[in-house]
Amino acid sequence: MSGLGLSVRGLRKAFGTKVVLDGVDLDVPPNSSLVVLGGSGSGKSVMLKCILGLIPPDAGQIIIGGQDLARVSRRERRALLDRIGMLFQQGALFDSLPVWENVCFKLLAQKRITRRAARDRAAEVLAQVGLAASVGDLWPAELSGGMQKRVALARAIAAQPDIIFFDEPTTGLDPIMGAVIDGLIVDCVQRLGATAVSITHDMASARRIGQQAAMIHQGRIVWTGPAATLGNTGNAMVDQFARGEREGPIQMELRR
Amino acid sequence: MLLVDLLAGIGRPVLSGCAAVGRVAIFAAVALSHLVRPPFHARQFLRHFLEIAYFSLPVVALTALFTGMVLALQSYTGFARFNANAQSAVASVVVLSMVRELGPVMAALMVSGRIGAAMAAELGTMRVTDQIDALSTLATDPIKYLVTPRILAATIALPLLVLVADILGVAGGFLIAILKLGFTPATYLDASWDVLRAMDVISGLVKAAVFGFVIGLMGCWCGYHSRGGAQGVGQATTAAVVLAAIMIFGLDYVLTEAFFAR
């Protein structure tokens, strides 16, 4: 298992007349960890969904592991997408299934594991995200927000993906739980030896998870650089965003 | 100018209506194509089949029983005005109306309210909480996993429910005829049995299967394509029930025409 590289070229997506992505370019080398910063509604989730093939882009290329997703056969495409893990913004746990079936969903769907073995495997993966095996028998609705995030993380890593996407993994959690989740993400990504792309608007989280950082604004990537420098990058937009200042080149559009 | 505006005003909704019908048809075709393409989600099918067939029994049974009772009472008071041979007339009306018409339609409407609404609400919630997208990222085709088992379960379960409804409807009519109208049990049952043809039962069951398919299809379609949070899910649920009910009545006419018009 080794990380897969990702490149995005000229990705565009508009909903009706509203242009959300206006030519996004992004490069993530294998085994690296990139965080993408951007304000609410700046199209971060839409970008991830385009990469995952959940939303058809209007234009642009998505290259995973050196292969252009639009140019490979359906089979190869499926094989590539199969190596991707995704943690959704709201967790997106299946509430009609108990936690253990959620965690091993993909393994069960691909018949890589029997239902009996899945329970043990779920307990193993749950332990990796700091949850007791007994949590496996609960339903998603019975879990707190932080536990749901952990289970969603467990589900994303259970099939041992080579590239993982995290959509705002710490949004809606208290700062301590946020730090815990960040720590788990870093651990899991390292253990898998995977490439990681995380979306966030939480600076502390960005510095903890990312090696590289990129900022998306008005549908384009306006800056990329080392995550450690966030806050004094010399780029006025990024620094304003990182420090959370009202005055600066970014004007919040309250109405459009 | 006015004419052009008028034509455009008529044309636009007609065209968008046709486009919607086309999209539903494609959705149905894709869902059905998964019936012959492995892997199959038997566990999902069984879960929904149980939910539809078994847990709908009480509502369908009560509806059918009361419908049969009302039918017997109404037709008796109606025929009394013509001095007709009330006994065999009531028996025939009850059994034929139940088996051909009211059994399938009543059961379908009840199941639509119960199951079609639940399907739309469940899939709608899954849509707006990204669970449907999550399925795709977990090597599972959402239509194969969510839609095909539900439509198949509804299509198979409804005829079984209608069989029960037919029997209970006739039983309801029988109860009223014997206890209230003072008919003799043997004569009433003979009269019912004599008038009934195999085609009556078969047409009712075919109707039921078609209605089941429509309920599953509209529930899944509306839920699968819902958007816009809790309100969107509410609208999808309403639309699923209303659209299914309209299609049930429309198709009921078409099927009746096909079976019995000569």
Ligand SMILES: Nc1ncnc2c1ncn2[C@@H]1O[C@H](COP(=O)(O)OP(=O)(O)O)[C@@H](O)[C@H]1O
């Ligand atoms: N399916 C959709 N249809 C129409 N507009 C959408 C859709 N999905 C997202 N949008 C719009 O795209 C913009 C970016 O959304 P999103 O990517 O979710 O933002 P965020 O950066 O906070 O994740 C928002 O203004 C949203 O309204």
Ligand SMILES: [Mg+2]
């Ligand atoms: Mg988002």
